Amino acid sequence: MSRFSHFAAIDWSGAVGARQRGIAVALCALGDAAPVLVRPGHIWSRQDALDWMLHGMPADTLVGLDLGPSLPFVDRGAFFPHWAESPVDARSLWALVDRLCIDDPHLSASSFVDHPEAARHFRRHGGREGDLFGGGRGRLRVTELAQMAQGLNPCSNLNLVGAAQVGKSSLTGMRVLHRAQHRLPIWPFDPDPGSGSLIVEIYTSIAALAAGKRKGQTKIGAGELDDRLSALGSAPHVPLAGRYSDHATDSLLTAAWLRHAHARAELWAPAGMTPDVVQTEGWTFGVI
Template sequence: MHEDTTYTAVDWTGARGKRHSGIAVAELSAGASTPREVKAGAGRWSRQAVADWILALAEQQQPTLIGFDFSFGLPHVDCGDYFPGLDYSFGTAADFWDFVEEKTAGEPDFYAGPLVKEPGLEQYFHRPGFRGECYEKRLRRCEQENLTQGFGWSESCFHLIGPSQVGLASFSGMRMLRYLKRKNPEVAIWPWDPFNPHGVTVIEIYARVFRIMGGQGSLKIRDRQALNAVLENLGSGPVGRELANKDITDHLTDALVTAAGLKKIAGDPGLWAPETATPEALRYEGWTFGIR
């Protein structure tokens, strides 16, 4: 890992709207001892503002590793298809991103809600008030390994009910990834691209992995004392004075902990070539960084 790398984490959301309390951004800059919150220019982040900020970072050619907490692809290994029984064909995960964009392009700020109500596709999802006939709680290969390797259960992208749902966030995130790649092809999106030592590399993360590494277990962090204990276990210093009088949300603590955790583990070459990942999984599903 490049010694000048900045480690950044984004706690993401798939909610409707433009300015989101559910988005938090944190970074651990090269030479810094502790992560800090990156604040939005307009009070709260929009998804578009996050994307534009990343593109500005890419122009600076500063090595930056950015982790997002959404799924970069859908399950494919288990059934050999994203939507078994439908006549859609996708050669890669990026092809599916194009499909998501096609079905949701009229929605602002990368919102992707219409996708899960698309005739035919809706039968694969369980959302409030509706359970599709083809719905199953399918998981990607990395999500299955996440459980096997001791990091707990991952929610299926097809299950759109409750606070742990990740489907809508993932589909909006796929729109954002597509946008980044089209605006600047030099933005690396792992595992399809290798780490870019002269710019931005985007990876998928699971915040619980870093909470567990920091000794917190699966519990969310909502106070400075618990946050600083986890940061210390990850080799980072305590949060600064700017958070002394701030209500700390679990969105922000997840971002801060992930930024610190990425610095701790990103130099491990085994994580960049996970031994449990099959070629099909990497091509169609993507992978969660930190799962071996």
């Protein structure tokens, strides 16, 4: 019997603004009933999503956040080499981002990106690439290198440019994790306590591949959603009102995947997830 009663997936957004059409929240219970969108039609804010996790989410929920909870550390022995304030672990990084962005509205992170020392490590719009960004696709976490070995195509969390960038989501997500950490354990920074709800990092493409999508073509169309859900042991979904967005289908499928895959012991103990990696970079659930 699973220790979790519910499974949630939150597609995240780092965009500027009070409310984000890119945020979608899906939830399913143990069993085979299809996931449903939480508050369908609602345009979520980041604070809304945090409040739901802290106050509205069912007890004993495994909740996946589609964001990077940390930045590369292991490759250079620091998040921000040559910066005296470079944090020593992920929790200190969350605190630094939140402190420097305390006046940024809507849990955004613009002030961190614009900080003269932090900016040296980011690729930003307008052709602005920090002298310590590293070139190419940018620095990657150990879990992202493992993603590449599984045939995925991760982006560096230090890249803030392009449709596939995840850096803005990661930085805004760190502000949320900083606020959630004393109420909800966050794996693998915290071990699974064995009861209660637990946050993990997700990568929605992992769910799509597990459901039968081809590498490089992991978005789920409305017409194929039920086939993909079926591959994960889920009943057909209740049709959505209005347009099917990628955010909605990604969250629905990934909630079903969390339910389907969470009992696999190897996903909780991947070989590359050393104690140093756990405390500095974290890990993406589903990467082995």
